[in-house]
Amino acid sequence: MPSVSQQWLLLLLISTVLTVFARADLPGTWELLVQNAGLASMHTAVTRFNTVVLLDRTNIGPSRKMLRRGHCRKDPYDAVLKLDCYAHSVLFDLQTKQIRPLMIQTDTWCSSGQFLPDGTLLQTGGDLDGVKKIRKFVPCEATGSCDWVELADVELANGRWYATNQILPDGSVAIVGGRAANTVEYYPPRKGAVALNFLADVEDNQMDNLYPYVHLLPNGHLFIFANNKAVSYDHNVDKIVKEYPPLDGGPRNYPSAGSSAMLALEGDYSTAVILVCGGAPYGAFIERSTDTPAHGSCGRIIATSPDPVWEMEDMPFGRIMGDMVMLPSGDVLVINGAQAGTQGFEAASNPCLYPLLYRSDQPVGLRFMTLNPGTVPRLYHSTANLLPDGRVLIAGSNPHYFYRFDAEFPTELRIEAFSPEYLSPDRANLRPIFEGIPETVRYGESFDVSVSVPLSVVGVVEVNLGNAPFATHSFSQGQRLVKLAVTPSVPDGEGRYRISCVAPPNGMVAPPGYYMAFAVNQGVPSVARWIHLVS
Incomplete structure (x- = not known):
């Protein structure tokens, strides 16, 4: 029969293994x-x-x-x-x-x-x-x-x-x-x-x-x-x-x-x-x-x-x-x-x-x-x-x-x-890539963006604007995310999709400045392109 110290060692080993597996199963x-x-x-x-x-x-x-x-x-x-x-x-x-x-x-x-x-x-x-x-x-x-x-x-x-x-x-x-x-x-x-x-x-x-x-x-x-x-x-x-x-x-x-x-x-x-x-x-x-x-x-x-x-x-x-x-x-x-x-x-x-x-x-x-x-x-x-x-x-x-x-x-x-x-790697085929997006847009302006996706698009690709806040002391000053009004993605026959967007209507919804524009397909975002929102 194992000694008390050996039993404790065994329990510690089992606990460590379970913890590792539990952590490995968590997202991120x-x-x-x-x-x-x-x-x-x-x-x-x-x-x-x-x-x-x-x-x-x-x-x-x-x-x-x-x-x-x-x-x-x-x-x-x-x-x-x-x-x-x-x-x-x-x-x-x-x-x-x-x-x-x-x-x-x-x-x-x-x-x-x-x-x-x-x-x-x-x-x-x-x-x-x-x-x-x-x-x-x-x-x-x-x-x-x-x-x-x-x-x-x-x-x-x-x-x-x-x-x-x-x-x-x-x-x-x-x-x-x-x-x-x-x-x-x-x-x-x-x-x-x-x-x-x-x-x-x-x-x-x-x-x-x-x-x-x-x-x-x-x-x-x-x-x-x-x-x-x-x-x-x-x-x-x-x-x-x-x-x-x-x-x-x-x-x-x-x-x-x-x-x-x-x-x-x-x-x-x-x-x-x-x-x-x-x-x-x-x-x-x-x-x-x-x-x-x-x-x-x-x-x-x-x-x-x-x-x-x-x-x-x-x-x-x-x-x-x-x-x-x-x-x-x-x-x-x-x-x-x-x-x-x-x-x-x-x-x-x-x-x-x-x-x-x-x-x-x-x-x-x-x-x-x-x-x-x-x-x-x-x-x-x-x-x-x-x-x-x-x-x-x-x-x-x-x-x-x-x-x-x-x-x-x-x-x-x-x-x-x-x-x-x-x-995560198993969602990489869903990740959009911007092929074209304007550098500057005006309030209320309609504009098109072009994206490609390794797999076919299912549903609507969102175009969301996130600003760059000033993070300090557990609060990100000025942080906001604005989801643009978009039309369903339209394939252009060359592996890309055209999305028509409408910029935010005014500075109350999105103050003027630079935003990270993300195309989001089924919850998976692209690499952002910086876009300048102006009046």
Whole structure:
């Protein structure tokens, strides 16, 4: 008879084998893109040149990437390095996987951002010398020399730390909230900051009104969610026009660390559905309790309904700091985060390695699918961004004030990509390929695209526009997916299909700017082509 130790060893072996098989059966695959990006990305954005801007913060000491010779940051007030020759932002080339250092001068800790209509990345606020700063990054080809520019002739009216940016129908940007900033202001500047008392009303002694969830509704109003409450805000007259019922389950914003996404806009674009999931129980942040279990409750509301109510459901896992990524298919990927604690330094434990797929068209109870787990904990200051090839870029995680590589959850410099099930080899024959698509389209314009598909098309090939949001602190600022009105695919006799599309009707449905256009056949997306939507 085996000894006790042998029995335990046998049980461990069986458990390990079962776990491996269970993981192998779950959808999705992981790929390590870069072993050392040089920095932990607190903020991440994908540009129309298929490069990725990774941005951390200054006043943090050495990163693991040097700036170009002669381009050191000089700051007599920096507590760590008065002369800082380390990069705190880089540009990552998706094709070559090369990383080029970028120069950022002021502190971008917990700042905000959004792309402008011309493709420029607007970046606002931060801490210390960055709290009122406005910065711009004009993307270029990976071989170019584009870099950050800090504007000297304009600054924020209020200091913005933990704020949220949202592009508006006219291409301007609303900058909402922040620590001790219960206001809204705009870029280009309109009339200074405008009081938003709603943010002050929902704040508690945990500050759960930070990084408010802001979504542009197709009626032109802003859906603003903070703590457990939401309002509809008319930015044209700076007035709250609707109050929504509170969402059960406690606070959802920073530092209680839920997440939110607006589901795909489609049909006549009159209906907008908002999803808010996860978070920590009230008090976890105050008590600095790293082992307080996160909850997995989700609320879903039709924000454009005259009588909106929250529909509740539960995720398979309690989760804080989960990132929500709108996939080209219209499903939502929930990834990264932890199952206990809150946002903040040294404040979370029990990493949640299992991504989830939220299938928005399914009934309650059948919407969530558990996906193949990763192996790298992604906690505080991690990000997730949709890539033009349909994968999701995963970066960052630094739950420490400085860079630490000797901790239980070390500063994470690796960049990974997660491939949803629609990219699995057994669906490759369904994947469309764009053969022709215009580079620029105008609102309401009819236009044709041409695609080829290895197998015959079954049903209608969708053409969906996804923008490139600014991902930070478990929320993708400005994220949206718009499904275009299309006609059934028509074969041209040469192995291609012609699809007639109608561009979004106005900037309320899709603000002006660059979008990733995906052809989607039976849930399988093409590699995107960038398209410029203009008025």
